Amino acid sequence: MSNFIPELDVDPYAAHNLLDPYPMHELMRETGPVFKLKDYPVYACARHEQVHQVLTDYETFISGAGVGLTNFNLETPFRPKSLILEADPPQHTQMRTILSRILSPKAVMQIRESFARVAEEMVDRCVEKGEIDGIHDLAQIFPLKVFPDAVGLETDDRDNLLLYGDMVFNSMGPRNELLAKSTERVIPVTQWIMEHCDRKMLRPGGFGDQIYQAADAGEISHEHAPMLVRSFLSAGIDTTINGIGNALFSLAHHPSEYEKLHRDPAMARPAFEEALRYESTAQTFFRTTNKACEIAGHQLPENTKVLCMLAAANRDPRKWVNPDQFDIERRPSGHVALGTGIHGCVGQAVARLEGELILSAIARKVKRIEVNGQHTRRLNNTLRALETLPLRFVPA
Numbered sequence: 241m242s243n244f245i246p247e248l249d250v251d252p253y254a255a256h257n258l259l260d261p262y263p264m265h266e267l268m269r270e271t272g273p274v275f276k277l278k279d280y281p282v283y284a285c286a287r288h289e290q291v292h293q294v295l296t297d298y299e300t301f302i303s304g305a306g307v308g309l310t311n312f313n314l315e316t317p318f319r320p321k322s323l324i325l326e327a328d329p330p331q332h333t334q335m336r337t338i339l340s341r342i343l344s345p346k347a348v349m350q351i352r353e354s355f356a357r358v359a360e361e362m363v364d365r366c367v368e369k370g371e372i373d374g375i376h377d378l379a380q381i382f383p384l385k386v387f388p389d390a391v392g393l394e395t396d397d398r399d400n401l402l403l404y405g406d407m408v409f410n411s412m413g414p415r416n417e418l419l420a421k422s423t424e425r426v427i428p429v430t431q432w433i434m435e436h437c438d439r440k441m442l443r444p445g446g447f448g449d450q451i452y453q454a455a456d457a458g459e460i461s462h463e464h465a466p467m468l469v470r471s472f473l474s475a476g477i478d479t480t481i482n483g484i485g486n487a488l489f490s491l492a493h494h495p496s497e498y499e500k501l502h503r504d505p506a507m508a509r510p511a512f513e514e515a516l517r518y519e520s521t522a523q524t525f526f527r528t529t530n531k532a533c534e535i536a537g538h539q540l541p542e543n544t545k546v547l548c549m550l551a552a553a554n555r556d557p558r559k560w561v562n563p564d565q566f567d568i569e570r571r572p573s574g575h576v577a578l579g580t581g582i583h584g585c586v587g588q589a590v591a592r593l594e595g596e597l598i599l600s601a602i603a604r605k606v607k608r609i610e611v612n613g614q615h616t617r618r619l620n621n622t623l624r625a626l627e628t629l630p631l632r633f634v635p636a
């Protein structure tokens with residue numbers, strides 16, 4: 241059997257591809273079910289079927305060697321490894337059990353009302369202003385208020401969480417200029433983050449304190465607790481900020497889709513879901529082969545990085561009808577914007593809650609969303625991120 245695997249001379253981390261990844265995604269999907277990259281020692285998949293296969297087969301495609309470009313079997317991680325993201329069973333299972341309980345749909349129902357109140361207030365303020373920046377006036381301030389509140393983080397310096405998140409997601413790419421700059425900015429923040437993972441910094445009863453309660457109950461060791469709080473602080477802010485930002489962007493650029501949402505605010509949740517598919521926040525994740533294996537009949541060696549192009553899979557025409565169309569009525573089940581399998585986003589109920597509440601408040605209070613100037617992007621090695629999004633909210 242032939243084992244020809246094509247090699248692509250494209251850099252997924254080059255600025256032009258980060259700014260507009262979609263032509264590259266098409267090239268990747270059409271190149272084959274699996275391909276190599278000229279500039280990086282990795283295999284890659286961009287079609288839905290293979291991305292799904294890699295994410296599902298956690299015994300072959302492991303996370304413990306890191307889920308970024310760096311192979312932790314060969315290089316030291318830039319920070320102590322995450323106990324859940326960069327881990328495999330059985331350790332992963334033990335941690336995941338606790339985080340899934342803390343972030344369960346039932347637990348999320350209990351924060352719904354307080355999150356909703358903040359969403360309503362923030363959208364009201366945007367409607368009063370009329371001309372807003374969709375990122376700084378909404379997408380950023382909402383998660384930055386509600387999520388640390390839910391974790392129980394008592395602090396005024398929440399901007400540190402933005403710097404930290406930017407660095408965590410840049411660190412999953414190559415050691416390029418983007419990573420160098422965000423690492424420099426984050427040096428003073430790293431210690432601050434670990435200090436705020438301490439039980440003394442966490443309000444009793446919040447998500448953070450619940451991790452310590454699990455340690456008290458003997459479910460995890462007490463040493464593990466601050467590291468799991470660190471996972472909340474790494475994962476819970478930049479992701480939802482950009483999920484909401486990308487949803488606002490998609491709706492602003494598709495007025496007829498927004499009109500559907502305005503007519504039926506109950507579409508808030510499916511509209512957010514379609515935005516996740518259409519402008520996937522986490523564009524890429526890696527796995528590492530822990531044995532020689534096959535993808536679509538092609539042999540891959542052991543201990544090799546495999547790049548999963550989540551965002552490309554979410555627009556694969558083999559999977560989706562009119563994939564490049566933003567259609568809030570699509571009900572895009574099977575998208576991989578939140579991953580899938582044992583590592584599928586453990587915070588997804590919170591993420592969806594935040595997206596739904598913001599879109600629902602806008603749907604009821606805003607008749608039209610107009611683009612009010614050129615948006616700008618914040619380049620990040622992993623996240624599809626906006627820096628500014630000038631909008632006009634026309635009141636209902």
Ligand code: PQP
Nearest residue numbers: 322325470471474475479522
């Ligand atoms: C996308 C866990 C999850 C969440 C960690 C960590 C960091 C980021 C994420 C990525 N993440 N959604 O440090 O444990």
